[in-house]
Amino acid sequence: MEILVFLVPLALMLGLAGLAAFLWSLRSGQYDDLDGAAWRAIADDEPPPQDAPAKR
Amino acid sequence: MLVTRDFSHYVRAAGAGFQHIDLAVEGVHCAGCMAKIERGLSAIPDVTLARVNLTDRRVALEWKEGTLDPASFIDRLGELGYKAYPYETESAEATEVAESRFLLRCLGVAAFATMNVMMLSIPVWSGNVSDMLPEQRDFFHWLSALIALPAAAYAGRPFFRSAWRALSNKTTNMDVPISIGVCLALGMSVVETVNHAEHAYFDAAIMLLTFLLVGRFLDQNMRRRTRAVAGNLAALKAETAAKFVGPDEISQVPVAAIHPGDIVLLRPGERCAVDGTVIEGRSEIDQSLITGETLYVTAEQGAPVYAGSMNISGTLRVRVSAASEATLLAEITRLLDNALQARSRYMRLADRAARLYAPVVHATALITILGWVIAGAGWHDAVVTGVAVLIITCPCALGLAIPTVQTVASGAMFRSGVLLNSGHAIERLAEADHVIFDKTGTLTLPDLDVTNAADIPADIFELAGRLALSSHHPVAAAVAQAAGTRSPIVGAVEEAGQGVRAVVDGVQIRLGRPSFCGAEALAVAGLDPEASVVAFSKGAEKFILSVRQGLRPDAQAVIAALKDRHIGIEILSGDREPAVIAAAHALGIAEWRAGVTPADKIARIEELKGRGAKVLMVGDGMNDAPSLAAAHVSMSPISAAHLSQATADLVFLGRPLAPVVAAIDSARKALHLMRQNLWLAIGYNVLAVPVAISGVVTPLIAAAAMSGSSILVMLNSLRARSRAREVV
Structure with a gap:
């Protein structure tokens, strides 16, 4: 059962990493335009000059 | 006269020498539009950001400060085939957006906690029937508490706040039983953990919050979306006015930038955006929007004009007495506030349900505790059972019953x-x-239509329509639209308050007042008391067009x-x-x-x-x-x-x-489903209550009851999606 010493913290770390990723994606505005994001995936690739993700 | 457009009111600094503007755009609906707009705008030198938001139909633009005029973006979009207007976020919408993000953050935290607490709970559940050591169980319970307590404190805020507000106003709402249930479940779980007990309810409490937040977020999202659409429509209506910035120079500015004492120009066919007094010019104005009276009123020097009236024939110079917060509007707004207050007494279905439900639940829990004590159980066991009743009856499905139907039904309405x-x-x-x-x-219909188009030869009607394109008069615009013409006649001359004339193939054609076309004789034979009458003459041929609002x-x-x-x-x-x-x-x-x-x-x-x-x-x-x-x-x-x-x-x-x-x-269908959902939720809980009262409830049963009823309610809500019967 000593394995718990590694596995429990590991599981928590993974969970927290997921939460951090979610909060980051929320903050960077990735949920602001769900319809647009769906279409962007299939748009033709062309070097969009300064089309950086929306940053405030 | 020099006309410029001034959008500086909408531009804000984006830091580091950049400026930012939001534009509402009409007609964006696919990836093609998005790419076209973003490429078209990015191609302008010095533009650093051009990003379309397809959900809200807006474009965010940033550029190097002082290099570009925002009006040029609107022109560029016009060349690409999109009509755009600067957009200013209304405070109401900004609040909705902030609230929506807050709920999504809470939901994220609650969902994270639920998953991790569940991961710890399942070993405990299975360990309780096998060979788990009590120390291990305690360790897992403490770990659950470590995750669940801060998460609930963070993610429960929407409910705690709302419950507190209701209680301090001496009323109750849905959030009161929710808050009590969550707090009790967590508190009791901590006590049980300290006492090395077999069961803790961290998982049930935090899962409850997650499900409720889903409902809350759906509800909020629907409102945010409607606000965005309404906000765009307001922006597309372009409440601007032509303000004199020099003796001969006018600038098209947003109404918000106009102040009392300014002088604005009101051209034929324009809607007045301010209250004021005419200082120069003479015209007929249509005040139907304010008074409901469809007969035109003559406005000349000294006459008052109100925001919302349409200028029909001549050009007016107006001195502004009250801008966006107009006096006549203020009066109407006062009436409005009274009426709105009267309606806010209406109680939401969910809150009414909560009002009935909460006392029943609390009374059941109390009776359970007393009953077990009377039956000879210890106080500790009695309280544990009572709290289990509270948890299992906690209105999780009730919290979802209404918002899910609302969201699905509003989607169905959106499509119609x-x-x-x-x-x-x-x-x-x-x-x-x-x-x-x-x-x-x-x-x-709000726009005018030609009612006797069938009586007029098609070629004549088309010619009249082409001539009408040269006029700003709303009646002329209606004629042009009814005729479906696109190419104006070159060299047409508009005589203010009379009509338009032009020479085509050596024949003079005129469109306007009957007297202007020499057709008084025809007009007297009154067609329709409602209609505005315009005459059209081609050489000696004369016709009368009757223009009115059609049903x-x-x-x-x-x-x-x-x-x-x-x-x-x-x-x-x-x-x-x-x-x-x-x-x-x-x-x-x-x-x-x-x-x-x-x-x-x-x-x-x-x-x-x-x-x-x-x-x-x-x-x-x-x-x-x-x-x-x-x-x-x-x-x-x-x-x-x-x-x-x-x-x-x-x-x-x-x-x-x-x-x-x-x-x-x-x-009607949605209300039916809401009621059904409420009964489903209550019924499901009622089934579980006897189990809870009997004192054999484990967290596993609580979790199953909760998610089972929630899923059932959500599935039932989806039935609101089917389209309403075709009525006409």
Whole structure:
């Protein structure tokens, strides 16, 4: 059962990493335009000059 | 005269020498549009950001400070084929967006905690029946507490706040039993963990929060979306005015940037955006939006003009006495506030359910505790069982029952052209049993149409339409649209207040007042008392065009459909009697009143309310705004004045009137499903309560009951998606 010493913290770390990723994606505005994001995936690739993700 | 456009009001600094503007864009609906706009705008040198938001139909633009004029973006979008206007976020919408993000953050935290606590709970559940050491179980419980307590403190805030607000106003709402349940479950779990007990309820409490947050977020998201659409429409209406910035120089500025004492130019065909006094010029103005009177009023030097009136024939210079917070509007707004306050007493279905439900649940829990004590159990066991009852009956499914139906139903309404301004409008709309229609702009189309087009030779009509393109007059615009012409006649001359003339193939053609075309004789043979009459002459040939607001194409069918549903119908109009009679007769509506003032309309609504009728008011125009607010529920066509759009519970798009019936049908169906959901939720919990009272509830049963009822309710809600029957 000593394995718990590694596995429990590991599981928590993974969970927290997921939460951090979610909060980051929320903050960077990735949920602001769900319809647009769906279409962007299939748009033709062309070097969009300064089309950086929306940053405030 | 030099005209410039000044959008500096909408531009804000984005830091580091960049400027930012948001534009609302019409007609963006696919990836193609998005790519076209972003590429087209990014190609302008010095533009650093051009990003389309397809959900909200907006474009965010950033550029190096001082290098570009925002008007150039609008021109560029115009070249690409999109109509754009600068957009300013209304405070109401900004609040909704912030609230929506807050809920999503809470949901993220709660979902994370639920998953991790569950991961710890399942070993405990299985360990309890096998060979788990008590120390291990305690360790897992403490770990759960470590995750669940901070997460609940963070993610529970929307509920705790709302419950606190309700309690400090000495009322209850749905959030009160939720908050009590969550706090008790967590508190008891901590006590149980300290006492090395077998069961803890961290998982149930945090899962409850997650499910409830899903419902809350769906509800919020629906409102945010409607606000965004309404906000765009307001921006697209471009409430701007031509302000004199020099003796001969005017600048097109947003109304917000106009102050009393400024002088603005009002050209024919423009809607006045301010209250003021005419200082130069002479014209006819249409004040129907404010007074409901469709006859034109003559405005000359010294005459007052009000925001919302349409200038018909001449050019006016107006000295502004009151800008965006106009005096006449202030009066109407006052009426409005009173009416809105009266309606806010209405209680939401969910809150009513909570009011019934909460005492029952709390009483059951109390009786359980007392019952076990009387039966000889220890206080500790009795309290544990009582709290288990509270947890298992916690209104998880109840919290989802309403918002899920609202979200699904509002999606269905959206597809039939109806936008919801407030979520609980559905409940009120479903109860409506009496509909009051305004005539102008509601039963009739807001734009003018040529009624006798069939009597005029097609080539003549087309020529008249081409000539009409050179005029700003609204009647001329109607002729041009009816004729479907696109190419104006070169060299056409407009004579203010008279008409337009041009020479084609050596023949003089004229369009305008009958006297202007020498056709007085024809005009006297009055066609329709309602119609505006324009004459067209080509050499010696003379024709009369009759232009009026036509009834909405499906008005008759809609009225018939409403009658089928046993809904009372009447017309209340500020218009003149003959016009109202004609409309009522054409539609088969027996009850009508003409020449009604806004105050009369409210009085009539109050009278009907007194008789117990639930009134749906369908109207547009500023003069209708107070009565829209006074009615039980209200609808407004999207072409209506901004003010009435903002007060109506629902707004509908397009030319047909059918959305009114579609909305009523969807709302009735949705209310039915909401009730069904409430009963499902309660029924499911009632099944689980005996188990809880008997004292054998494990967290596993609590979790199963909770998610089972939630999923059932969500699935039932999806039935609201099926389209309402075709009515017309």
